[in-house]
Amino acid sequence: MLDASPTATCPAHAPADHPAVKPEKVGILLANLGTPDHYSYWPMRRYLGEFLSDKRVIDYPAWKWQPLLQLIILTKRPFASGAAYKSIWNHDKGESPLMTITKDQTHEMAQAMEAIYGDQVMVDFCMRYGNPSTKSKVDEMVAAGCRKILFVPLYPQYAGATSGTANDEFFRALMEQTWQPAARTIEPYFDQPEYIDALAKSVEEAYAKAEKKPDILVCSYHGMPKRYLMQGDPYHCQCQKTTRLLRERLGWGESQITTTFQSVFGPEEWLRPYTVEHVAELAKQGKKRIAVIAPAFSADCIETLEEINEEIFESFEHAGGEDFTYIPCLNESAGHISALSKMIQNNLKGWLD
CATH class of the missing domain: 3.40.50.1400 (Rossmann fold)
Known part of the structure; x- marks a missing residue:
C-alpha cells in the first residue's frame, strides 16, 4: 500500500545467482x-x-x-x-x-x-x-x-x-x-505543543459554533484499572497533564475543564471519576450545558461515536442536562x-x- 518501489535488482559485484534486492x-x-x-x-x-x-x-x-x-x-x-x-x-x-x-x-x-x-x-x-x-x-x-x-x-x-x-x-x-x-x-506525544494546539483549536472551533457556550469541558479518557497506575503505568499522569496543558493553552480557569475516564470493564476499581457518572453529577450541580472531548483517541471509534454520543449523553440528559456537545477526535484534520x-x-x- 502507498508504495512505488523500483524493481528489485541483483546487487553490484554479486554473483549472477544472488537473490534480487529492492532499493532501500x-x-x-x-x-x-x-x-x-x-x-x-x-x-x-x-x-x-x-x-x-x-x-x-x-x-x-x-x-x-x-x-x-x-x-x-x-x-x-x-x-x-x-x-x-x-x-x-x-x-x-x-x-x-x-x-x-x-x-x-x-x-x-x-x-x-x-x-x-x-x-x-x-x-x-x-x-x-x-x-x-x-x-x-x-x-x-x-x-x-x-x-x-x-x-x-x-x-x-x-x-x-x-x-x-x-x-x-x-x-x-x-x-x-x-x-x-x-x-x-x-x-x-501527549505534551507536544503541536498536538495540544490541535486539540485547543478543535475546542475553540466547537465553542464558536455552539449556540450557547458550554458550562464546562469534560476531557474523557479511556479508563484502566487503578491497579495499573499503582504498578507504575504512567497513563493516568499523562492524561492529567494533557488536560492541564490544554487548559493553559486555552487560557481557562480550572473550573472550566475536568478530567474523567470511560469504558469501565469488570468488577475492580478503575481510574476515577467515571465519565458516565460524572456528567450526571455535573447536570445535578446545575451545569446544564457541557462539551465532551476524547483526547486519548486519535480517531473516532466505538468508544466515542457510540459510548460518548449515546450512553454518556443519555446519562447527562436523564440527570437534567440540556445541551450536550461532542467534539470529534482530531481524525485526519490538517x-x-x-x-x-x-x-x-x-x-x-x-x-x-
Whole structure:
C-alpha cells in the first residue's frame, strides 16, 4: 500500500545467482487499536477474543480468565458489541469508522511524507487486533525494501494496554524476519505543543459554533484499572497533564475543564471519576450545558461515536442536562496530520535528514 518501489535488482559485484534486492527505503507504520471485520456474531467474537486475550489488556491468570472469557463473555458480548458497531458502521464502505478514518490519516500522512522525502519512504498502517495485522504490514514493508521502520502507535498518552501492546506485536513481527530491519518506536506525544494546539483549536472551533457556550469541558479518557497506575503505568499522569496543558493553552480557569475516564470493564476499581457518572453529577450541580472531548483517541471509534454520543449523553440528559456537545477526535484534520508529521520527522533524524 502507498508504495512505488523500483524493481528489485541483483546487487553490484554479486554473483549472477544472488537473490534480487529492492532499493532501500524507510517504512513509517502507523498503528491503531483495531476493528472487527463486520458487526455480525463471528467476526465480533474473533475480534473480541483476540482483544480480551491480550495479557496487557486483561492480566488475570489464563486458568481463571479463559474459561470465563470463552464460555460466558464471548457467548453473549458479541451480540451487544455487534449492535453497538452496527449503529455507527460505515455501510457505504463496509467498514467501521475507525478503519475509514485510519485509512484517511494514512493517505494524508503519505502525501505529507512524500512532499518531504520523496520516494525514500513507504507509509502504511496496521491494527493491533483484527486486520490488517501488524505482522502482515511488517512483512510487506520488508519485502518492499524497508531496511528501517519507524513504528507509530497512534496513542498520545502511553499505556501498557495501548502503546505497550502495539509495540509488543511489532517486535514479535520483527522476530520472524530473516533480515530484520532497524526499528524505532515513537515516544508518547501527549505534551507536544503541536498536538495540544490541535486539540485547543478543535475546542475553540466547537465553542464558536455552539449556540450557547458550554458550562464546562469534560476531557474523557479511556479508563484502566487503578491497579495499573499503582504498578507504575504512567497513563493516568499523562492524561492529567494533557488536560492541564490544554487548559493553559486555552487560557481557562480550572473550573472550566475536568478530567474523567470511560469504558469501565469488570468488577475492580478503575481510574476515577467515571465519565458516565460524572456528567450526571455535573447536570445535578446545575451545569446544564457541557462539551465532551476524547483526547486519548486519535480517531473516532466505538468508544466515542457510540459510548460518548449515546450512553454518556443519555446519562447527562436523564440527570437534567440540556445541551450536550461532542467534539470529534482530531481524525485526519490538517492540524492533527501536521502535528504527527512533525513528530515523525523528529524521529526520523539520523535516518532521513
